[in-house]
Amino acid sequence: MGEIRLSRKEFAAIFDVTIRQVDNWVVEGLPRIEVGRNRFAYGVESIRFVVRKIKERENGGPKSPRFQREVLRVEHEKLELLRKQRELIPIALHRERLAVIVERIAATFKSMPARFARRLVGAKKIAEARVVLESLREELIDELLRIPDDDD
Helix, strand or coil: CCCCCECHHHHHHHCCCCHHHHHHHHHCCCCCEEEECCEEEECHHHHHHHHHHHHHHHCCCCCCHHHHHHHHHHHHHHHHHHHHCCCCCCHHHHHHHHHHHHHHHHHHHHHHHHHHHHHHHCCCCHHHHHHHHHHHHHHHHHHHHCCCCCCC
16 A cells, blocks of 8 residues: 655644644654655654544543543443452452461461471481471472362
């Protein structure tokens, strides 16, 4: 498909803006086509860019209260959708589940000395104790990573 090529002056005239405004849009990311050394033309993608900018301005721009309200409304709708899809849980339930996990980790660590003392007592050298401790560490990690049933 052929590209529409307009000079900066023609492009500004189409949108009834100054050449300076076109330069500002270039800084903001206005697409343009290089047609020679320091010469550019503006085409279809440039027009789409300006239309998007005009719509933003009509909606008050990204810093206006109206635009911010719209952003918040969209975010609220996203959260509601996630809640309906059961991908969000209430914070109280999250804290409750986290407390159960922390209690399980604490109980596992508290039981370590009683469970592992016998294995260490028989070690005669540091290297033997290290091997015992490494195997105990692996058992502990396996136990902590075990996903408990909902009944646990």
